[in-house]
Amino acid sequence: MNKNPVNGMRDILPNEMKVRNYVLKLIRETYQSFGFTEIETPCVESIENLQGKNGGENEKLIFKVMKRGEKLNLETAKTENDLVDSGLRYDLTVPLSRYYSNHQADLPKPFKALQIGRVFRAERPQKGRFREFYQCDIDIFGDGTNLAETELILAMTTLLQKIGFKGYEIRINDRRILKAMASFSGLPETEYDEVFIALDKMDKIGLEGVTKELLALGMTESDTAAVLGFFEASGTKNGTEGLDALAGKLGEVLDPSVVSNMKEIFALVNAAKSEGFELIFDPTLVRGMGYYTGPIFEISVPQFGSSVGGGGRYDEMVKKFCGQETPACGFSVGFERIISILMDENFQVPDAPEKVAVLLEKGLSEEKKAAAFKDAQALRAEGKCVAIAMMAKNKKFQKDQLAADGYTDIREVYEREF
Amino acid sequence: MNKNPVNGMRDILPNEMKVRNYVLKLIRETYQSFGFTEIETPCVESIENLQGKNGGENEKLIFKVMKRGEKLNLETAKTENDLVDSGLRYDLTVPLSRYYSNHQADLPKPFKALQIGRVFRAERPQKGRFREFYQCDIDIFGDGTNLAETELILAMTTLLQKIGFKGYEIRINDRRILKAMASFSGLPETEYDEVFIALDKMDKIGLEGVTKELLALGMTESDTAAVLGFFEASGTKNGTEGLDALAGKLGEVLDPSVVSNMKEIFALVNAAKSEGFELIFDPTLVRGMGYYTGPIFEISVPQFGSSVGGGGRYDEMVKKFCGQETPACGFSVGFERIISILMDENFQVPDAPEKVAVLLEKGLSEEKKAAAFKDAQALRAEGKCVAIAMMAKNKKFQKDQLAADGYTDIREVYEREF
Numbered sequence: 001m002n003k004n005p006v007n008g009m010r011d012i013l014p015n016e017m018k019v020r021n022y023v024l025k026l027i028r029e030t031y032q033s034f035g036f037t038e039i040e041t042p043c044v045e046s047i048e049n050l051q052g053k054n055g056g057e058n059e060k061l062i063f064k065v066m067k068r069g070e071k072l073n074l075e076t077a078k079t080e081n082d083l084v085d086s087g088l089r090y091d092l093t094v095p096l097s098r099y100y101s102n103h104q105a106d107l108p109k110p111f112k113a114l115q116i117g118r119v120f121r122a123e124r125p126q127k128g129r130f131r132e133f134y135q136c137d138i139d140i141f142g143d144g145t146n147l148a149e150t151e152l153i154l155a156m157t158t159l160l161q162k163i164g165f166k167g168y169e170i171r172i173n174d175r176r177i178l179k180a181m182a183s184f185s186g187l188p189e190t191e192y193d194e195v196f197i198a199l200d201k202m203d204k205i206g207l208e209g210v211t212k213e214l215l216a217l218g219m220t221e222s223d224t225a226a227v228l229g230f231f232e233a234s235g236t237k238n239g240t241e242g243l244d245a246l247a248g249k250l251g252e253v254l255d256p257s258v259v260s261n262m263k264e265i266f267a268l269v270n271a272a273k274s275e276g277f278e279l280i281f282d283p284t285l286v287r288g289m290g291y292y293t294g295p296i297f298e299i300s301v302p303q304f305g306s307s308v309g310g311g312g313r314y315d316e317m318v319k320k321f322c323g324q325e326t327p328a329c330g331f332s333v334g335f336e337r338i339i340s341i342l343m344d345e346n347f348q349v350p351d352a353p354e355k356v357a358v359l360l361e362k363g364l365s366e367e368k369k370a371a372a373f374k375d376a377q378a379l380r381a382e383g384k385c386v387a388i389a390m391m392a393k394n395k396k397f398q399k400d401q402l403a404a405d406g407y408t409d410i411r412e413v414y415e416r417e418f
Numbered sequence: 419m420n421k422n423p424v425n426g427m428r429d430i431l432p433n434e435m436k437v438r439n440y441v442l443k444l445i446r447e448t449y450q451s452f453g454f455t456e457i458e459t460p461c462v463e464s465i466e467n468l469q470g471k472n473g474g475e476n477e478k479l480i481f482k483v484m485k486r487g488e489k490l491n492l493e494t495a496k497t498e499n500d501l502v503d504s505g506l507r508y509d510l511t512v513p514l515s516r517y518y519s520n521h522q523a524d525l526p527k528p529f530k531a532l533q534i535g536r537v538f539r540a541e542r543p544q545k546g547r548f549r550e551f552y553q554c555d556i557d558i559f560g561d562g563t564n565l566a567e568t569e570l571i572l573a574m575t576t577l578l579q580k581i582g583f584k585g586y587e588i589r590i591n592d593r594r595i596l597k598a599m600a601s602f603s604g605l606p607e608t609e610y611d612e613v614f615i616a617l618d619k620m621d622k623i624g625l626e627g628v629t630k631e632l633l634a635l636g637m638t639e640s641d642t643a644a645v646l647g648f649f650e651a652s653g654t655k656n657g658t659e660g661l662d663a664l665a666g667k668l669g670e671v672l673d674p675s676v677v678s679n680m681k682e683i684f685a686l687v688n689a690a691k692s693e694g695f696e697l698i699f700d701p702t703l704v705r706g707m708g709y710y711t712g713p714i715f716e717i718s719v720p721q722f723g724s725s726v727g728g729g730g731r732y733d734e735m736v737k738k739f740c741g742q743e744t745p746a747c748g749f750s751v752g753f754e755r756i757i758s759i760l761m762d763e764n765f766q767v768p769d770a771p772e773k774v775a776v777l778l779e780k781g782l783s784e785e786k787k788a789a790a791f792k793d794a795q796a797l798r799a800e801g802k803c804v805a806i807a808m809m810a811k812n813k814k815f816q817k818d819q820l821a822a823d824g825y826t827d828i829r830e831v832y833e834r835e836f
Contacts, residue, residue: 001466001467001470001516001738001739002464002466002467002516002739003516003519003520003739003740004516004520005459005460005463005516005520006460006462006463006464006503006504009460009462010460011457011458011459011460011517011520011521012457012458012459013457013521013524014455014456014457014525017455017456017457017458018456021446021456028439032771032803033771033798033801033802033803033804034798034803034804034805035773035775035803035804035805035806037432037435038432038435038436038439039429039430039431039432039435040429040430040435041423041429041430042423042424042427042428042429042550043461043506043536043538043550044424044427044481044506044538044550045423045424046420046424048419048420049419049420052419063462063483063484063486064483064484064486065481065482065483065484065506066481066482066483066484066498066501066502068481068482068540072498074495074496074497074498074501077492078492079492080484080490080492083484083492083501084484085424086424088461088462088483098419098420098421098422098423099429101421102421102422102423102429103429103431106431107432108819108820108823109819110807112805118461118536120461120462122486132460132461132462143807143808145808147778147787147806147807147808150791151806154791154795158795158798264784264787267784267788268784268787268788268791271788271789271791271792272788272791272792272794272795274795320419321419321420321421322421353450353451355453357453360565366682366685366686369565369682369686370685370686370689370690371689373568373572373686373689373690374689374690376690377572377576377690377692380451380452380576383451384451385450385451385452385453386451386452386453387452387453387530388453388565388569389528389561389565390561390563390565401526401527402526405526
């Protein structure tokens with residue numbers, strides 16, 4: 001038997017678990033205060049849903065689950081997919097869209113969903129990246145207005161404030177602005193997705209790397225220069241001045257309602273937002289998933305050099321399940337990234353209950369033991385955490401261990417009173 | 419794309435999710451007040467751990483996960499296991515024993531673990547039985563005394579009291595008593611496990627059915643009669659009188675320390691226990707898993723005709739992972755069964771926050787919208803749940819829906835004040 005977790009997955013130790021549970025409690029409290037309703041979907045989804053082109057690059061990372069019983073036939077199987085009927089989900093968005101399609105008659109409209117759960121990706125194992133991890137998503141179905149984006153941004157920033165994050169940025173863009181830039185540059189629409197995937201790597205491989213990728217896709221040098229020119233020129237500017245400048249350049253190629261919609265999101269968020277973050281228009285923001293159709297956003301925490309969440313509007317996905325047009329907009333908080341930042345900072349969970357240890361002398365009579373259990377039950381009813389254990393031979397070591405584990409009140413019970 | 423969950427698994431709707439979250443909160447609070455520390459293990463385990471003979475019948479129900487990349491070779495694969503390297507866990511006990519073996523140097527002694535998580539079994543789908551479900555287990559490693567059994571029983575009964583269960587029974591037996599009865603009847607030790615598996619079906623198939631199964635195993639009619647004689651004779655009796663009577667019959671075959679240990683568990687639990695349940699010695703209790711080595715127990719709720727949890731001592735499992743003798747004792751609460759009972763009773767979660775809905779007139783100015791978001795943020799900071807939505811054309815229907823969803827304060831915001 002193997003005492004290690006499977007390759008790329010991990011056990012959660014008690015100290016980290018406390019921090020995870022604390023953050024999950026804040027997530028539930030905060031999102032529920034915005035009217036989000038928690039739901040759950042299975043970890044296993046049918047293979048056709050997982051391979052339905054909504055997962056982008058993640059579809060290459062599916063853990064596939066084998067057919068069982070008579071359905072499994074090794075001899076006639078020619079391809080992998082002859083052997084599998086399902087797989088582990090790689091995100092919560094595909095299952096949620098299926099869920100909404102299946103249950104919408106029983107759900108309020110608009111439906112504001114909170115989903116917390118494990119997802120699985122067979123990525124090459126590397127530091128800080130695991131093959132099983134938690135995602136925490138909020139999504140709004142059935143609201144095509146920018147109330148949805150505003151609520152999502154306010155909910156997630158309220159959460160980050162409660163966790164204690166400050167000085168971060170929410171970068172926002174719109175898929176339709178990216179498309180307008182691509183169209184203005186003369187690219188054919190069939191190439192947009194590939195171009196966006198290349199642009200999305202700007203952070204990692206820089207302007208030079210992206211230029212190479214675009215040329216490798218078969219783009220001409222002049223098209224490449226035109227697209228990248230927008231990125232160089234607009235840069236990242238506070239407020240909506242950058243948006244106005246870009247809209248001016250793009251002229252009729254960009255629908256003016258996209259600009260006014262974005263400006264209203266800025267106005268509403270800025271009116272109601274807490275301190276601690278800036279909303280920034282960033283035309284270089286792409287986000288990987290091809291399914292986005294409108295505003296997209298991402299949270300950057302400069303001091304940690306990484307994103308702690310992101311999301312956007314994806315109005316076309318539910319239709320693939322049930323044929324019905326359904327506006328949808330969602331945000332996924334980078335739960336594992338947040339936990340790893342808090343663990344690095346040696347974060348202490350506030351308001352933990354007082355911990356009492358009761359050590360029983362070896363050979364204690366049944367009466368004394370019974371009294372100790374009775375006393376412990378009374379302390380527990382008062383909200384204290386009480387652990388009963390036999391006194392170890394090395395009592396000093398035992399007490400040091402308990403103290404290290406947060407036990408501040410250590411009592412000893414002997415047969416004879418002293 | 420398929421809008422249904424995979425066969426045998428299920429989506430959790432908002433109403434049930436509220437009850438589940440409420441019970442999970444009670445489970446965490448209660449078990450933590452007994453000094454149990456929450457941990458987590460992956461849903462995926464290596465296939466050799468899952469097939470290591472600790473899963474009993476569940477090992478036939480494993481969802482197997484296919485190898486990936488170069489490791490997967492369809493052409494040379496001869497058996498199922500050539501294609502798989504892992505599977506979905508069917509319980510939390512095997513992963514927890516692996517976890518303890520792996521991390522014991524970093525864990526307190528004794529280690530009191532709480533684990534809550536999804537498990538997976540490819541059972542034939544049927545009403546009320548699902549292929550993915552939650553288990554909530556508490557286990558104590560490194561305590562060979564009956565403090566462990568006592569703490570487990572007190573913890574789970576305190577939990578059931580908080581949930582509101584009354585009038586239930588905790589049936590308790592000891593594997594060593596079962597073994598003594600088998601030995602007294604003259605059975606060879608190699609047949610014990612098969613005989614116990616047959617006896618365990620007494621509830622379902624009755625004395626006649628069990629007799630048939632034992633004869634089918636090749637037992638003689640006289641051995642069968644001898645074993646079943648114990649079951650008929652002892653019956654189920656309150657307190658420990660039944661235990662004394664049985665011990666008298668078995669004589670030297672039963673180690674007297676087994677009897678005194680059981681009696682002390684009765685004394686300690688009865689001294690500290692809450693109202694609402696009876697502890698009952700039941701020599702017909704077997705429990706399915708072959709890994710139990712000492713006391714075993716099960717919770718019966720007569721009015722629901724089923725068990726809502728059970729557990730026992732399994733001192734031999736950790737050794738299989740790390741070679742080191744480690745006493746272990748655990749209890750698993752029947753989470754899904756409890757939820758289904760509460761849902762059938764139309765259980766209402768207490769102390770939910772007040773829900774406020776704010777409906778915005780269509781075409782409302784940016785200023786009015788911004789003010790509404792600002793007001794909502796203030797109410798949320800006060801602990802209320804506030805949802806903002808555009809006013810629907812059919813406002814009455816919208817308000818009825820909100821009321822049905824628990825919104826008791828529905829506000830309307832218009833451009834012109836009335």
